Amino acid sequence: MGLVIRGGTVVNAGERFEADVKVEGRTVSGIGSNLPKTSADTEIDAAGRYVLPGFIDPHVHMELPFMGMVSIDDFESGTASGIAGGTTSIIDFCIPAPGTSMLDALKVWRERSAKATADYSYHMAITSWGENTADEMRAVVRDHGITSFKVFMAYKGAIMVDDHALYHVMKVAAETGAVVTVHAENGDVVWNLQRELLAKGLTGPEYHPVSRPSAIEGEATERALTMARLHGTTAYIVHMTCKESVHALERAKLGGQQCYGETCPQYLLLDDRVFHKPDFGGSAYVMSPPIRPLHLGHHDALWSGLSNGMLDSIGTDHCPFTHQQKLAGASDFTKIPNGAAGIEDRLAILYTHGVVGGRFSLERLVELGATAPARIFGLEKKGTVAVGMDADLVIFDPNAKSVRSAKTHFSRADRSIFEGFEVRGRVDRTIVGGRVAFENGKLMAERGSGRFIARKPTHFARHPEVRS
Ligand code: URP
Ligand code: ZN
Ligand code: ZN
Numbered sequence: 001m002g003l004v005i006r007g008g009t010v011v012n013a014g015e016r017f018e019a020d021v022k023v024e025g026r027t028v029s030g031i032g033s034n035l036p037k038t039s040a041d042t043e044i045d046a047a048g049r050y051v052l053p054g055f056i057d058p059h060v061h062m063e064l065p066f067m068g069m070v071s072i073d074d075f076e077s078g079t080a081s082g083i084a085g086g087t088t089s090i091i092d093f094c095i096p097a098p099g100t101s102m103l104d105a106l107k108v109w110r111e112r113s114a115k116a117t118a119d120y121s122y123h124m125a126i127t128s129w130g131e132n133t134a135d136e137m138r139a140v141v142r143d144h145g146i147t148s149f150k151v152f153m154a155y156k157g158a159i160m161v162d163d164h165a166l167y168h169v170m171k172v173a174a175e176t177g178a179v180v181t182v183h184a185e186n187g188d189v190v191w192n193l194q195r196e197l198l199a200k201g202l203t204g205p206e207y208h209p210v211s212r213p214s215a216i217e218g219e220a221t222e223r224a225l226t227m228a229r230l231h232g233t234t235a236y237i238v239h240m241t242c243k244e245s246v247h248a249l250e251r252a253k254l255g256g257q258q259c260y261g262e263t264c265p266q267y268l269l270l271d272d273r274v275f276h277k278p279d280f281g282g283s284a285y286v287m288s289p290p291i292r293p294l295h296l297g298h299h300d301a302l303w304s305g306l307s308n309g310m311l312d313s314i315g316t317d318h319c320p321f322t323h324q325q326k327l328a329g330a331s332d333f334t335k336i337p338n339g340a341a342g343i344e345d346r347l348a349i350l351y352t353h354g355v356v357g358g359r360f361s362l363e364r365l366v367e368l369g370a371t372a373p374a375r376i377f378g379l380e381k382k383g384t385v386a387v388g389m390d391a392d393l394v395i396f397d398p399n400a401k402s403v404r405s406a407k408t409h410f411s412r413a414d415r416s417i418f419e420g421f422e423v424r425g426r427v428d429r430t431i432v433g434g435r436v437a438f439e440n441g442k443l444m445a446e447r448g449s450g451r452f453i454a455r456k457p458t459h460f461a462r463h464p465e466v467r468s
Pocket of ligand 2 (some may be wrong): 006183238239288
């Protein structure tokens, strides 16, 4: 019992063509004209629609314990929300508490993610450096199919690592063939700015961006890339927001370094006026690094990075907290849990503002949201519509119009940072592992049907500058 998707336009990174797509079991088994259908097959009419590879979100946090709260979407609701928005695979961050075992944290993440409705993997965070850390990193790659790590250069006093840890993480990652993903902000500077603002009685959410200026994101990006270059490590800078960090990445790339950059829709489309919304409404937008001011060139640097190839992927950093949870920081912005929802909005928002807005082609959007994350992170069977690949597909109607809203999204988040955004294009159907999981606004995603995807290491050291 399979599917035949008839008469759509298949769009991959760098190509588009009209074809039928046949799915058998979990796999794409045929692409061509007038593909035959058996009586057991379901036929889907895709005329006038695009057939895209399922999007991959390389940056999400489901049920993340963070800043005294747990983010409100769990692996079931968060992946379902993704499916409704055309995302069929996620990479979450497994984050052990500092000083605790990565392998113990992995057990916890495995339990949590067993209810996922879409396929998933993890980046493993290193939150401290101890005598077992290098061996655990090696075991994570060798025995568990996790080939990307994460370091936070911010969140001092919690999960931030210092340069000593950063140095060693980069070194061991290069030896194991893993990528290091980096939250790049100078956490010591943030900590000091926060204290100074609070001491002056400046406690509202509008001071969150003041405490995290773009210069300190640029500095940390440069430092992380330098550490990576020393060891020949492949680095991937997550959620880039500003021209300083884009320029640091650009310098590294032009110098021949293997490195990647990710941004997220909120940094392209919102600006820091959102923090002034009344009734503590600005708290919904509190995330780190912060949404930047208009007219300083940050938004343009990100858009051009996406179109000229300096930036490589678009994630969402989906990490929603409810208004009630955000109220923990009602009298101190440093206590507002950082994060917002976005996994359901990415495709429609970027189709509208990226493709219809004339910034880049749909092929490039497919590359940024599916093909590149699959290639960088080793999801070998995902990110392209082709025979033999996983049957994770999106049937996208380019002509439909809708309005994004927390009232209609499937996420448990009670706010949408894109509330009221009018978008062009709609996900008509999402097929996950060969089964229709979302159709005409109805979610049929199955709890627990997502699988953990084990990956192989490919990013071994390239031209290290130090030999130790
Ligand atoms: O504010 C954010 N981004 N929250 C999630 C954790 C992180 O830093 O990615
Ligand atoms: Zn981060
Ligand atoms: Zn994040």
